Amino acid sequence: MKSAEKKRIALIGAGNVAWHLAPGLAAAGHAITAIYSRSPAPREALARQLPQARPVASLDLEHIAAEVVLLAVPDAALADVAAALKVSLGTIVAHTSGSQPLAVLQPVRGASIGVFYPLQTFSKSKPVDLSNTPLLVEAQEEETLLQLEQLAFSISSKVYRVSSEARSRLHLAAVFACNFTNHLLGISQQLLREANLPKELLQPLIEETMEKAAQQNPFAVQTGPAVRGDGNVLQAHLQMLRQHPRYQAIYSQLSQSIREQASDGPNQADQS
Amino acid sequence: MKSAEKKRIALIGAGNVAWHLAPGLAAAGHAITAIYSRSPAPREALARQLPQARPVASLDLEHIAAEVVLLAVPDAALADVAAALKVSLGTIVAHTSGSQPLAVLQPVRGASIGVFYPLQTFSKSKPVDLSNTPLLVEAQEEETLLQLEQLAFSISSKVYRVSSEARSRLHLAAVFACNFTNHLLGISQQLLREANLPKELLQPLIEETMEKAAQQNPFAVQTGPAVRGDGNVLQAHLQMLRQHPRYQAIYSQLSQSIREQASDGPNQADQS
Structure with missing residues (x-):
């Protein structure tokens, strides 16, 4: 595995999962470059916590600097977001859902799709120790899997490769x-x-x-x-x-x- | 409250509760003088752990040296045990059940009745920290309550007076x-x-x-x-x-x- 690499990351969603994941990733040295949410208040509130992050109102991210796009949206919204999302060729797009298969991201054109699932219960009112949180990763391509695994290890010591079925x-x-x-x-x-x-x-x-x-x-x-x-x-x-x-x-x-x-x-x- | 007093204690029952309570009380300096159980094997096994304890086959404890008799028997057996138990006048007889009222001990003649309930789940295979276990005490007479409270504080820092109803x-x-x-x-x-x-x-x-x-x-x-x-x-x-x-x-x-x-x-x- 390559030595730890800092990534530029865009976050889709500003709910409980994003609220914990974004500061954790930033603290590990990654740059959260953009935060999307449907309504303005949540993305703006979360962006205020993260100096490099820009709140964005569109799912067209082709001109956002990000090697990784993480989807932290409600399970029921995943398919719609995947259909509307635009990213530049080769971007890693991973969702953070426990219940949804990798394949739900199939519609995202030109992306290397994956899963980056933190197995923890998050609420905004209580901080969580991410280093002790199991992170479950999955991808279609081995190279994407390695990158997601590396990103996971940068914030947690517990990283597992787990299939959609499991x-x-x-x-x-x-x-x-x-x-x-x-x-x-x-x-x-x-x-x-x-x-x-x-x-x-x-x-x-x-x-x-x-x-x-x-x-x-x-x-x-x-x-x-x-x-x-x-x-x-x-x-x-x-x-x-x-x-x-x-x-x-x-x-x-x-x-x-x-x-x-x-x-x-x-x-x-x-x-x- | 009087300063800590060492008691002589007889235990009725040799199941999970007795198995944890008896060594805890002995470690606090009290003497477990007798252990009763219906079948011989459990009382003998528990008595082997406690140098001063005699395994006994009868519920007639009038000639056993004990200021306190603790009933650690199944809830369903409490009424029968209370009816059969014989103790010398003024002995404190307390049960260790969460669900049974104090009054279930009313039939024990000549005894000062009470409750000494450790609010914990016990299994023989796993040691339990009694000092952190809430002990709930109850009695009809204030003097009995004080004695049970003192006994409770000798093994736990968490002692509560709680009525049968609560x-x-x-x-x-x-x-x-x-x-x-x-x-x-x-x-x-x-x-x-x-x-x-x-x-x-x-x-x-x-x-x-x-x-x-x-x-x-x-x-x-x-x-x-x-x-x-x-x-x-x-x-x-x-x-x-x-x-x-x-x-x-x-x-x-x-x-x-x-x-x-x-x-x-x-x-x-x-x-x-």
Whole structure:
């Protein structure tokens, strides 16, 4: 691999992903030369953070100095952006989506297409340690892949080559491990608020659960009333949730799934 | 409060909770004098770890030297154990259950009853930092409460007085935050195994999700396809889960709950 090379990078999108990726790339010595967003406010706000960046209102980037164009737009907008994007011949155009295949960029004429996916949850209100964030890269041509890999290694120590197929499965696993657990933590905090209990009380338990899951198969170390088959506690809990039919339904379904998983055995996947 | 006093303690039960609590109490200078379990093997195994402890086969503890008797038995067995237990007058008898009320110990004649609940998930295979484990105490008499509080502070810096009512609500919140999230992490790892992906890939994302939830209202920082209303990704994910109807049903239900929570607003509880 060539020694680290500084790139000029244009960013399409000024949402959560761009908001974290752009400063990280700039801090690694790359130049963010342009930032596009559909409405003016986000691109201007992000450009103010980055001295070399110009906010642009058009997807015609043929006259923008950039070896790499990163698309950090909503998944649903990717196809439209790819169809409208114009870049000079040989520009690397990579999207940052976990769920979309490489092929969604096929319509970008003259580009070397790729994927540059940071596997992390970003919100503007909280800084993220990019050096610890896995970056998943993919490309059609080996040379493009090397360049994206090099760019990834300039901001993170965890870089993986992952195909579109495997990336979509990873994204699905992440929805369970991150989006869904976050929702359950929200329900848990809501129940604590209603009982006037501080949420700090549950913090050690949550941390221990996560640590244990990192070391062992969670199915094998499952605890709680459902896996014990403790019908009295289950009934009491459902009764306590009577004001919350939605939480009640989640409680029933997850408890039943825990029971079924336990009788199948921890190394057995659910099968139709 | 009186200065730290060493207690003689009898343990009823030799499961996960006893297995962690007994060595912790012994390390703090208390004497575990007896360990009861229904079958001989567990009490003998645990007694071998504790030089002063005698494995006992009877719930008649009148002649055992112990100021405190801790009941670390399954919730469903508590009532039967309370009915059969015999202790000398004035002994403190406390259970260690999150879901059971103090009153379940009412049948223990001559005892000062209480609760000594370590809010943590224990499995024999993994040591736990008790000093960071919240201990929730409760008693009918103030003097008993002070003694249990003192005992709790001898092994943990986090001691709370919590009523039976609040403790049962806390236990319910813990089921969502710990038991259910653990199950989702299990599903996530199962999906990674099937895609031949290392589970380490998701670790930074999981840690970030937990850190964020500790600082903010999870409902307010929810990410993912469900909260974005990205129907294409939801459909693709359900399709990928077609071999796993149980996981599919969980996916649908949690995605719908995330949608409904988002339209209700992050500070709104689910209401019937």
